[in-house]
Amino acid sequence: MPKKFYVTTPIYYPSGNLHIGHAYTTTLADILNRYKQTKGYETFFLTGSDEHGQKIEEKAKEANQEPMVYLEDKIANFKTLWEKLDIKYSKFIRTTDDYHEQTVKKIFTTLLEKGLIFKGDYEGLYCVSCEEFLNADQITEDGNCKISGGKPQLVKEDTYFLKTSAFQDFATKVLTSDFLLPEYRRNEMLKNFVEPGIKDLSVTRTTFKWGIPIDQDPSHVVYVWIDALSNYITALGYDQNDDSLFKKFWQDPETEILQLAGKEIIRFHAIYWPIMLEGLGLRQPNHLLGHGWILSKDTKMSKSLGNVIDPIALIDEFGADALRFYIANDLPTDKDGNFTMDLFTESFNAHLANNIGNLISRTNNMITKYFDGHLGDDLNLVDKIMLDEANKSIEKFELLMDQYKISEAIRVVLDLGQTTNKYIEDKAPWNLEKEGKLEELKVVMITLQRMISIISFLLSPILVKNSEIMLEQCGLKTDSLNFDNIKTFENIKFNKLGEKAVIFQRIK
Numbered sequence: 001m002p003k004k005f006y007v008t009t010p011i012y013y014p015s016g017n018l019h020i021g022h023a024y025t026t027t028l029a030d031i032l033n034r035y036k037q038t039k040g041y042e043t044f045f046l047t048g049s050d051e052h053g054q055k056i057e058e059k060a061k062e063a064n065q066e067p068m069v070y071l072e073d074k075i076a077n078f079k080t081l082w083e084k085l086d087i088k089y090s091k092f093i094r095t096t097d098d099y100h101e102q103t104v105k106k107i108f109t110t111l112l113e114k115g116l117i118f119k120g121d122y123e124g125l126y127c128v129s130c131e132e133f134l135n136a137d138q139i140t141e142d143g144n145c146k147i148s149g150g151k152p153q154l155v156k157e158d159t160y161f162l163k164t165s166a167f168q169d170f171a172t173k174v175l176t177s178d179f180l181l182p183e184y185r186r187n188e189m190l191k192n193f194v195e196p197g198i199k200d201l202s203v204t205r206t207t208f209k210w211g212i213p214i215d216q217d218p219s220h221v222v223y224v225w226i227d228a229l230s231n232y233i234t235a236l237g238y239d240q241n242d243d244s245l246f247k248k249f250w251q252d253p254e255t256e257i258l259q260l261a262g263k264e265i266i267r268f269h270a271i272y273w274p275i276m277l278e279g280l281g282l283r284q285p286n287h288l289l290g291h292g293w294i295l296s297k298d299t300k301m302s303k304s305l306g307n308v309i310d311p312i313a314l315i316d317e318f319g320a321d322a323l324r325f326y327i328a329n330d331l332p333t334d335k336d337g338n339f340t341m342d343l344f345t346e347s348f349n350a351h352l353a354n355n356i357g358n359l360i361s362r363t364n365n366m367i368t369k370y371f372d373g374h375l376g377d378d379l380n381l382v383d384k385i386m387l388d389e390a391n392k393s394i395e396k397f398e399l400l401m402d403q404y405k406i407s408e409a410i411r412v413v414l415d416l417g418q419t420t421n422k423y424i425e426d427k428a429p430w431n432l433e434k435e436g437k438l439e440e441l442k443v444v445m446i447t448l449q450r451m452i453s454i455i456s457f458l459l460s461p462i463l464v465k466n467s468e469i470m471l472e473q474c475g476l477k478t479d480s481l482n483f484d485n486i487k488t489f490e491n492i493k494f495n496k497l498g499e500k501a502v503i504f505q506r507i508k
């Protein structure tokens with residue numbers, strides 16, 4: 001039986017178009033999903049849109065449209081972006097999908113019947129942009145939300161509460177396990193939200209209508225976060241007629257479940273979501289990978305702050321792989337990162353054009369010139385030292401990717417690229433040819449071809465389109481390599497080099 005992997009992104013608010021901050025989370029999920037597929041896992045990759053709540057209701061009103069009409073274009077734009085960015089999700093969930101709405105009602109009822117939800121009233125400051133009641137430490141001295149910068153509204157209303165306060169010990173246990181990554185985020189959560197005492201969470205609202213009404217009291221709609229978090233299981237068919245995907249990708253303890261979330265929503269995913277699952281008697285995900293923000297001029301890139309960069313324009317000009325590479329390589333998940341056109345250009349030129357692109361074009365030119373593009377595939381004619389070096393890189397790459405450390409894993413491959421470029425300088429194949437040392441020349445060229453194949457294969461989850469071109473140019477079928485044969489190249493046949501294509505041309 002193949003191993004299984006379930007990966008999810010947060011579902012995005014369609015209150016505007018997506019920017020590269022959103023593309024960041026989804027690209028990381030797509031890369032990990034593709035990596036697991038190359039390791040032979042059966043995978044399921046979920047993304048979608050979070051369509052209820054006060055913010056969407058207000059945006060639709062501003063546009064003078066019914067919410068569902070307002071949403072149509074926005075969702076079409078989401079899907080266009082994912083397609084352009086080569087995001088291959090298994091399912092796109094909308095929280096307005098009927099099956100989701102019906103299941104959220106059932107989840108609410110189950111928790112109510114278990115005594116984990118009760119009725120009360122609530123007074124607090126609510127940030128519409130974040131769809132969240134704010135604690136004192138989430139508010140600036142001038143009374144604004146620290147994250148969105150907006151003025152919170154004073155809300156006083158009847159509400160149902162989820163008895164999250166009863167799960168203090170449980171939340172502590174979750175946050176002292178290896179569930180939340182990176183590790184330093186665990187302490188942050190414990191210190192800021194658990195140790196001061198978890199307060200019961202208000203889970204319904206009455207002052208707006210755009211949400212899922214509860215059967216027991218239809219003037220209440222389910223609070224957007226409870227509705228939204230449930231998507232991770234409703235999408236798989238939880239509590240529905242056909243729950244085979246849910247059984248396979250959630251309940252099976254053998255399935256590795258990874259959820260991704262940006263730092264401002266880690267709290268919901270690391271405290272409230274595990275409590276909801278526990279309340280429902282369901283298993284927990286293996287890991288939550290929390291990541292930092294993409295900053296633009298030192299502040300979070302966000303629609304409400306108006307400093308966003310449009311990913312579509314970047315993809316149209318430089319291709320999806322260039323953006324995927326910048327996200328994966330230059331924006332490690334354990335801290336905030338910057339996006340500027342200068343940084344983007346610098347990284348592309350240094351790593352993709354000068355290192356990888358140059359290596360491929362030099363090597364392929366020499367194979368064409370000296371061997372008419374075909375080296376044969378005698379396995380013995382390989383430089384053992386270089387092959388050992390490559391095998392060590394493969395092992396390191398796998399180890400890091402298995403810990404979701406994508407940018408460190410890419411570093412290993414880029415280093416191998418540099419070592420290989422240096423190998424060309426050291427061996428100076430042009431001299432070997434001049435001196436008539438053709439056997440030696442062949443060993444060098446076969447070795448180079450192997451190295452490039454390995455590099456192309458390892459980078460394939462990131463460079464979706466270019467890795468195919470790179471492998472074809474090596475004379476390989478794109479699906480001929482896998483983690484079983486990559487170290488020995490057993491039974492792999494190199495054909496004549498594919499048609500030459502210029503890849504990773506320097507950005508001027």
Ligand code: MSP
Nearest residue numbers: 010011012013021022050228229261262293294301
């Ligand atoms: N709808 C909620 C999530 C519900 S999940 C059950 C939400 N939506 S969002 O559209 O505001 O944000 C979705 C994700 O995008 C979050 O993980 C957030 O951190 C990420 N990003 C939004 N702007 C970002 C940056 N500037 N940089 C990196 N990621 C950021 O929250």
